[in-house]
Amino acid sequence: MTTWREFLLEHAKTVGTTDIFLEEVGVIAPEWKANYAVPDKTLVEHLCQTLDNILEDTIFPDDSRNDFLSKFGRHLQFSRFGTREIEETIWSTNKNETESRGILDVGIFPATTFCLGAYGGYRFTKIVEHVEQGLSSRVDYLGMVDDKRVVLVEAKSPSVMKAVGSSLPEDTVELDWTPGGDLVSRVFLEAALYLGLRKIEWLFLTCHNNWIVCRLVSDKDNPFLAFSPMFSIEGSSEPFRAFLGAILSVLEGTPVQASEFNPSMVFDTIPEEGKGGSELPMTRFRATTSRDAAESDLMFTLSSPHYPEFFQVWVHLHSLPNNTFVLPHCTENGNRKRRLWLTRHIGCGSTGNVWECHFDNSDDLFAIKVVKLQHKSDVQRQRRFYNEFEVYLSLEIAYQSGQLRDCITPHCYGAFEGDRTNVLILGLCGDTLKDWDELNFAEQTQIYGLVWDLHRVGIVHGDLEPRNIARVPGGGFRLIDFSESVRHSCVEISGKLNKRYKCSELRAMRGVLKLLERHASALPPSNVRAHPLLRRTQHPLVRPQRGGEVLRVPPQLAR
Numbered sequence: 001m002t003t004w005r006e007f008l009l010e011h012a013k014t015v016g017t018t019d020i021f022l023e024e025v026g027v028i029a030p031e032w033k034a035n036y037a038v039p040d041k042t043l044v045e046h047l048c049q050t051l052d053n054i055l056e057d058t059i060f061p062d063d064s065r066n067d068f069l070s071k072f073g074r075h076l077q078f079s080r081f082g083t084r085e086i087e088e089t090i091w092s093t094n095k096n097e098t099e100s101r102g103i104l105d106v107g108i109f110p111a112t113t114f115c116l117g118a119y120g121g122y123r124f125t126k127i128v129e130h131v132e133q134g135l136s137s138r139v140d141y142l143g144m145v146d147d148k149r150v151v152l153v154e155a156k157s158p159s160v161m162k163a164v165g166s167s168l169p170e171d172t173v174e175l176d177w178t179p180g181g182d183l184v185s186r187v188f189l190e191a192a193l194y195l196g197l198r199k200i201e202w203l204f205l206t207c208h209n210n211w212i213v214c215r216l217v218s219d220k221d222n223p224f225l226a227f228s229p230m231f232s233i234e235g236s237s238e239p240f241r242a243f244l245g246a247i248l249s250v251l252e253g254t255p256v257q258a259s260e261f262n263p264s265m266v267f268d269t270i271p272e273e274g275k276g277g278s279e280l281p282m283t284r285f286r287a288t289t290s291r292d293a294a295e296s297d298l299m300f301t302l303s304s305p306h307y308p309e310f311f312q313v314w315v316h317l318h319s320l321p322n323n324t325f326v327l328p329h330c331t332e333n334g335n336r337k338r339r340l341w342l343t344r345h346i347g348c349g350s351t352g353n354v355w356e357c358h359f360d361n362s363d364d365l366f367a368i369k370v371v372k373l374q375h376k377s378d379v380q381r382q383r384r385f386y387n388e389f390e391v392y393l394s395l396e397i398a399y400q401s402g403q404l405r406d407c408i409t410p411h412c413y414g415a416f417e418g419d420r421t422n423v424l425i426l427g428l429c430g431d432t433l434k435d436w437d438e439l440n441f442a443e444q445t446q447i448y449g450l451v452w453d454l455h456r457v458g459i460v461h462g463d464l465e466p467r468n469i470a471r472v473p474g475g476g477f478r479l480i481d482f483s484e485s486v487r488h489s490c491v492e493i494s495g496k497l498n499k500r501y502k503c504s505e506l507r508a509m510r511g512v513l514k515l516l517e518r519h520a521s522a523l524p525p526s527n528v529r530a531h532p533l534l535r536r537t538q539h540p541l542v543r544p545q546r547g548g549e550v551l552r553v554p555p556q557l558a559r
């Protein structure tokens, strides 16, 4: 039972967009998981110095001067009308992250592409990249040169940059890798996560006007994140030179002077935002984790079992209030918590990611659908998740009551929530269909039967595409993904069929499976009448005549 106070404490909040997911933290290799954030006041200077060392006395192509100038500052920012110069509005307004990205897209990135191409024949591109399928750690820009991943850029709004810049700690702080916390902690963790997952050294945080450089120093014993003070592009070429310096240092293997970290340095506390360096240590992170850990019903990890135990990161989950499903027997583990190891990413869709997983001490494999709730727009994902869970609950009643005798879906083992994550645990199926055409007639008939049964228990799937039909190892199929399903009273099943009204989903299925035409042309009329599929559809043309001959149904078609 939950009290109002507990409920509001847990749920009456919004989720910051700059935040990390524990499950992703669990994937970072130990030598790439920063333990500390270390200020490095000389970082920008060293990057610029490295650029100078690389460029040495290389001659600038004077004949291309005007082409180069068009890529920089004033020439980008102002259009000329006769003798008048007018500033492009995007440069003067820059009020949010989208506009910051817009400026980077027309400013620093084309300039970088041009300079790197002209200087060394390098082909610089930037892409948005998910680090690995199944992880949502999406950095705004991954800078690539040919196929080499060289630098990350995360765009922030000017106000976030200002708040972060004015609260940067003076001394080293410990990163304890717990989601939540104040803005600076979240920004550090986000930077360390993005870099650590991708094993990249450089990340630039910027709103275009202001910049902070982060450097991940990978080390077996003490990996750490060095960060520069905030610096401005106003009247200064430092940001661009530092950016180019970082890229060329990676490409040309020229080391940037090391950032120093001494574990015995005094640790700072992160000043509270807006107070400019409070004396009091802050509670930096949400206080829910200890309760989560103590009372959770289930925990899962993406960490490798080969990582030392203290390094594994577990996400603690609680059963949803209406979860009546029970976890499989093999999960019982004495008094210990049930622990799930996520071992293989199977697929993803608009609601979530699906992983293959197993419980402690068991080789039995299951599927877990992980739905992350990070942004306000993720409310839709959550709605789809709950919808799917409701369908599994309804189907379970139909299975239990005998209304459904065969499995038409994977078995559901329960729905859980925790750490801004919802999960559904399901029986593991095989591959999903790629195309309707890969099916033979018997398979088409089986699939039609599954959809028919779903309608019979009053549910329309709502998204019947090949990708939502999974094969079962050993034969057969299961319907998956009920995020779009709704209650349904099927006119074709209820017997209220008339010529004008047909069930659109069943009709669409007959269409994509080309069932009636193919079958009708392949079999003599008497066989057509007997076919269970066609009896089910009660298509007027083939409805069995009273007293008509009923042929034996081939076993592979019988249900």
Ligand SMILES: Nc1ncnc2c1ncn2[C@@H]1O[C@H](COP(=O)(O)OP(=O)(O)OP(=O)(O)O)[C@@H](O)[C@H]1O
Residues within 6 Å of the ligand: 346, 347, 348, 349, 350, 351, 352, 353, 354, 367, 369, 410, 426, 427, 428, 429, 430, 432, 463, 467, 468, 470, 480, 481, 482, 483
């Ligand atoms: N029980 C399962 N066993 C094996 N693989 C599964 C299972 N459930 C889902 N998958 C795989 O995960 C993929 C995504 O799952 P699902 O379609 O449920 O996600 P979704 O986010 O709701 O997708 P959509 O965008 O289609 O709504 C599937 O296409 C399939 O490859």
